[in-house]
Amino acid sequence: MKAIISASELAGDLAGPHPPTLLDVRWQMSVATAAGAPPFDGRAAHAAGHIPGAVFVDLDADLAGPPGPSGRHPLPDVEHFGAAMRAAGVRSDRPVVVYDGGQGWAAARAWWMLRWTGHPEVRVLDGGLAAWDGPSASGTEEPAPGDFRPVPGALPLLDADGAAALARTGLLLDARAAERYRGEVEPIDPVGGHIPGAVSAPTAGNVTGTGRFLPASELADRFRALGAEEGTEVGVYCGSGVSAAHQVLALTLAGIPAALYVGSWSEWSGDSGRPVAVGPDPQ
Missing domain, CATH: 3.40.250.10 (Rhodanese-like domain)
Incomplete structure (x- = not known):
């Protein structure tokens, strides 16, 4: 699909x-x-x-x-x-x-x-x-009501403990900008840095200058270089679980299943009991 x-x-x-x-x-x-x-x-x-x-x-x-x-x-x-x-x-x-x-x-x-x-x-x-270079409409649309009934669980999901464990046993990707990963700047959340063991993988690396996704083969090469070898369990987080979804989509295009840590850094950094790593090294 x-x-x-x-x-x-x-x-x-x-x-x-x-x-x-x-x-x-x-x-x-x-x-x-x-x-x-x-x-x-x-x-x-x-x-x-x-x-x-x-x-x-x-x-x-x-x-x-x-x-x-x-x-x-x-x-x-x-x-x-x-x-x-x-x-x-x-x-x-x-x-x-x-x-x-x-x-x-x-x-x-x-x-x-x-x-x-x-x-x-x-x-x-x-x-x-x-x-999009086709026609445009203004105002609001009035669609016929749908019938979708959500049943959670069709894609893998991580909580904070699961993300911490995956950073040790698999590959946890941090989709934020590299300077936020390193802890040099943090414009939104309480503290800068990253989850210990996570690997920096900014979302911007998934797309071309026009915002379109790189070809699947190039995405696969990118993630393999970051450690997504066959059989490796992969997870992703970002600031608040939005750009990380983009990373999960890019991984999907590359044929690599990945779990999303929805709480992401905004949850992790809000808990003073959780460790924080800074600098370019994952640990």
């Missing part, structure tokens, strides 16, 4: 007799910006222009629970998630395509949530909205 779709393929599918359910998951990570800069409003961006038929899904409200001890983007309540997906028109027997503004992180989080809860066919628009 393919996990990504090109803009031209999507255009063909949308024009066909059985178009996919299309979800717009535009989102921007909240970090300190220039004083007075307004926060990104994905819903407003969607209303101003989107791929025809796409329904907006709010990452913070629909694809994550409230921030707290379990991290900035913990798993949402499954019933709430299911209701949000049904309201967006998601059906169990109909393919789903998700896209964001082009970075791919938010779309990958939606892809992972739907796949983890059992939807059989979900793809991410490669390159996001920036890759």
Whole structure:
């Protein structure tokens, strides 16, 4: 099963007799910006222009629970998630395509949530909205209600203890920027550094300059060089479980199954009892 779709393929599918359910998951990570800069409003961006038929899904409200001890983007309540997906028109027997503004992180989080809860066919628009050169629609869509009922467990999931163990026995990849891994800067979470034993693997290394994924063979080479040998158990974390979903998607394209630590560094660093490593060395 393919996990990504090109803009031209999507255009063909949308024009066909059985178009996919299309979800717009535009989102921007909240970090300190220039004083007075307004926060990104994905819903407003969607209303101003989107791929025809796409329904907006709010990452913070629909694809994550409230921030707290379990991290900035913990798993949402499954019933709430299911209701949000049904309201967006998601059906169990109909393919789903998700896209964001082009970075791919938010779309990958939606892809992972739907796949983890059992939807059989979900793809991410490669390159996001920036890759789309077809028609645009404004306003909001009113889809027919869907019937998707989420059943968690279809993809592997890690908690903090599982991530710590995997860093010792397998391969735990840190998808954040390298300077955050090394602990040189930390713009969001309480402390900089990484989970002891984790290997730095910034998400930016998965894509080209246009935001499209590297070919599967190049992704496979990248992850093998990082230690993803055959038979090695692989897990991924990031700041809050969003960009790490993009890394899991890239690993999937490379043919490498991987578990997601959703709580990620925002959960780990919030617990003063957990060890922190700094510098370029995993340990």
